Amino acid sequence: MKLRIEAFLSSTGTKVVIALTGLALYAFLFVHLAGNMMFFAGQDKFNAYSHYLISNPLIYPVEIGLALIFVLHLVRAVGNFHKNQRARPVPYHAQVPVRHTSRKSVASTTMIYTGVLILVFVGIHLFHFKFGPELHVNDAAGQPTDVKDLHGLMVTQFSNPLMVLFYVVSMLVVGTHLWHGSWSALQSLGAGNVASTPRLVSTARIVTLVLMAGFVLVPILIFAFYRGAGGTP
Amino acid sequence: MNLKLLVWRQKGPQAPGRMVEYPAPDVSPDMSFLEMLDVVNEGLIRKGEDPIAFDSDCREGICGMCSLVVNGVPHGPDRAATVCQLHMRRFHDGETIVVEPWRAAAFPVVKDLIVDRSAFDRIVAAGGYNTVKAGGAPDGNSILIPKDQAEQAMDAAQCIGCGACVAACKNASAALFVSAKVQHLASVPQGQPERYRRVRAMIAQLDREGFGSCSNEGECEAVCPKQIPIANIAAMNRDYVRAMMPGPLALALGGITEAFEDD
Ligand code: FES
Numbered sequence: 122m123k124l125r126i127e128a129f130l131s132s133t134g135t136k137v138v139i140a141l142t143g144l145a146l147y148a149f150l151f152v153h154l155a156g157n158m159m160f161f162a163g164q165d166k167f168n169a170y171s172h173y174l175i176s177n178p179l180i181y182p183v184e185i186g187l188a189l190i191f192v193l194h195l196v197r198a199v200g201n202f203h204k205n206q207r208a209r210p211v212p213y214h215a216q217v218p219v220r221h222t223s224r225k226s227v228a229s230t231t232m233i234y235t236g237v238l239i240l241v242f243v244g245i246h247l248f249h250f251k252f253g254p255e256l257h258v259n260d261a262a263g264q265p266t267d268v269k270d271l272h273g274l275m276v277t278q279f280s281n282p283l284m285v286l287f288y289v290v291s292m293l294v295v296g297t298h299l300w301h302g303s304w305s306a307l308q309s310l311g312a313g314n315v316a317s318t319p320r321l322v323s324t325a326r327i328v329t330l331v332l333m334a335g336f337v338l339v340p341i342l343i344f345a346f347y348r349g350a351g352g353t354p
Numbered sequence: 355m356n357l358k359l360l361v362w363r364q365k366g367p368q369a370p371g372r373m374v375e376y377p378a379p380d381v382s383p384d385m386s387f388l389e390m391l392d393v394v395n396e397g398l399i400r401k402g403e404d405p406i407a408f409d410s411d412c413r414e415g416i417c418g419m420c421s422l423v424v425n426g427v428p429h430g431p432d433r434a435a436t437v438c439q440l441h442m443r444r445f446h447d448g449e450t451i452v453v454e455p456w457r458a459a460a461f462p463v464v465k466d467l468i469v470d471r472s473a474f475d476r477i478v479a480a481g482g483y484n485t486v487k488a489g490g491a492p493d494g495n496s497i498l499i500p501k502d503q504a505e506q507a508m509d510a511a512q513c514i515g516c517g518a519c520v521a522a523c524k525n526a527s528a529a530l531f532v533s534a535k536v537q538h539l540a541s542v543p544q545g546q547p548e549r550y551r552r553v554r555a556m557i558a559q560l561d562r563e564g565f566g567s568c569s570n571e572g573e574c575e576a577v578c579p580k581q582i583p584i585a586n587i588a589a590m591n592r593d594y595v596r597a598m599m600p601g602p603l604a605l606a607l608g609g610i611t612e613a614f615e616d617d
Contacts, residue, residue, distance in 0.1 A: 127558065127598070128598035128599055131557055131558065131561050132527070132529075132557065132560065132561050132565070132566070132567035132568070133529075133557050133567070133568075133590070133591055133594045134594075134598065135567060136567055136568060136591070137591070137594075137595060201567055204566060204567065205524070205525035205526075205527075205566035205567060205569075207459060207564070207566075208458060208459050208460065208525055208526035208527070208564060208565055208566035209457050209458055209459065209524075209525070209526040209566070210459050211371075211457055212457065213423065213426060213454055213457055214360070214362070214373055214452055214454055215425065215426040215452045215454075216423075216426045216427075217425070217426035217427060218573070219427055219522055219573050219576040219577050220576065221433050221576035221577075222572060222575050222576045222583075223571060223572045223573045223575065223576035224570075224571055224572045225524075225571040225572065225573055226571075229569060229570075229571045230524065230571075232569070301570075304570075305569065305570040308570045308584070308587065308588045308591070309568070309570065309591060310591065310592075310595065310607055311588050311589065311590075311591040311592030311593075311594075311595055311607065311608075312588060312592075313585055313588045314585045314588070314589065315583050315585045318583075318584075318585050318588070
C-alpha cells in the first residue's frame with residue numbers, strides 16, 4: 122500500500138498527525154523528567170550528566186527533530202481549530218454540556234488555549250535554562266571551565282518563590298492539556314473499544330498525573346531543601 | 355401548564371434568522387414536545403401567522419427526522435431518546451424553553467427549525483453500502499457470524515442518521531455518524547471486500563461536506579438517541595490508518611491499537 126498524501130490532510134489524518142506528534146512530545150516529557158530527577162544525585166553527577174548531554178553531537182539532530190515535532194503539532198492543531206470554527210458559523214443561542222457519558226471537560230474545551238500557553242511557557246523555560254544567563258563550574262584553580270553549572274542555576278532560579286510559583290502554575294496548564302490530550306491521542310489513533318476505552322482513559326490520566334506530580338515536585342523540593350545553598354542541602 | 359417558547363425563526367436559506375418568543379398556554383403534561391408545537395402552530399395559523407416549520411415523521415423514535423435543540427441539548431433533556439419521544443412533563447409551569455435547529459455549516463437551515471441533512475446521504479452514497487449483487491435472500495445461517503460481531507454490527511446499525519451527534523459536537527463533526535455507518539459493515543463478513551476502500555471514500559466525502567474534526571469529547575455519544583459509543587470512532591480511525599498509511603506505519607499502529615482490542 123502506498124502512502125497517500127490525503128492520509129495526513131483529511132480530518133481523520135490531521136488528528137492522526139496531531140496524535141502522533143502529541144504522543145512523541147508526551148514521551149519526551151518522561152525523558153525530561155528522568156533528567157530532572159538526576160538533580161538529586163548531587164551537583165557533580167548532575168552537571169557531568171548535563172555536560173555529557175549537551176556536548177554530544179547527536180543533541181543537535183535530536184533538538185531539531187523535537188522542535189519540528191512541536192511545530193508540526195502546533196501548526197496542524199491551529200489549522201484544525203480554524204477549520205472546526207468554520208464548521209459552525211452560527212452559534213447556538215444556548216448550548217449546555219450534555220454530561221451523561223460525555224467526557225467534555227475544562228481540559229477538552231481549552232486545548233487550543235492551553236496549547237498556546239505551553240508555547241509561551243516553553244519560550245520562557247528555554248530562556249531560563251538554555252539560552253539565558255549561565256553559571257560555570259570552576260576548576261581547581263578557581264577558574265571557570267566550560268562545564269555549565271546547571272545544578273547551581275536550578276538552585277538559583279528555584280530559590281525565588283515567584284519562580285517556583287510560575288513553574289507550578291505552568292505545570293498545571295501542561296497537565297490540563299495532557300489530561301484530555303493523552304487519552305484523546307490514543308483514541309485518534311484507533312485504540313480502544315466499548316470495553317477497554319474506559320480503562321484506556323483512566324490509565325492515560327493516572328500516568329499523566331504521575332508525570333505532572335514529578336515535574337511539580339522538582340522546583341518545590343529545590344525551594345524547600347536547597348534554597349540559597351551553593352549545591353548540597 | 356403555561357410555557358414560553360423562544361424559537362429560531364428564519365424564512366429561508368438566505369434570509370437572516372432570529373429568536374422569537376411565543377406563549378404556549380394550556381399545555382398538557384401528557385403532550386409530546388412535537389404535539390405541543392403542533393398546538394402552538396394551530397394558534398399561529400388561526401392568527402394568520404406563519405407556523406413554525408420543523409421536521410418530523412414517525413414520531414416514535416425510529417426514523418431520525420425530528421431534529422430540535424431543546425434548551426441547548428439536541429433532542430432535549432431525555433437520554434437515549436429523540437425529541438419526538440420527549441414529553442412536556444419534563445418541563446415545569448412558567449418555564450421558557452429555547453428551541454433551535456441543528457447548527458452546522460454542513461446542515462444549512464431550510465426554514466426555521468428544518469435543516470438540510472443531505473450531506474449525510476452523500477456520505478453514505480460515497481461508500482456506505484456493499485456493491486456486490488446480493489441476489490435473493492440467502493438461507494438463514496449460511497454465513498456464520500460470531501455473536502459478538504453480530505451484536506457490534508447491530509449496535510452500529512441502530513444509527514437513524516438524525517444528526518444529533520453533529521449538532522452536539524463543538525466542532526460540528528460527523529465522526530460518530532460516519533463511524534457507525536463504517537462499523538456496521540466492517541463488523542460482518544459481507545462488509546470485508548470493500549472495507550478499506552469504503553472508509554477512505556466516506557471520510558473523503560465527510561471532509562468535502564465541511565464538517566469539523568473529532569475532539570474525542572463524546573458529547574455525540576451522550577446525545578445519541580441510539581447511544582452509539584465513540585469507540586466506533588476509534589475503530590473507524592483504525593481502519594483509516596490501515597487504509598492510508600504505508601505498510602510499516604499501519605502495521606505498527608494497527609498492532610498497538612489491536613493490543614487494546616482484546617475483550
Ligand atoms: S420523528 Fe421519527 S424519530 Fe422523531
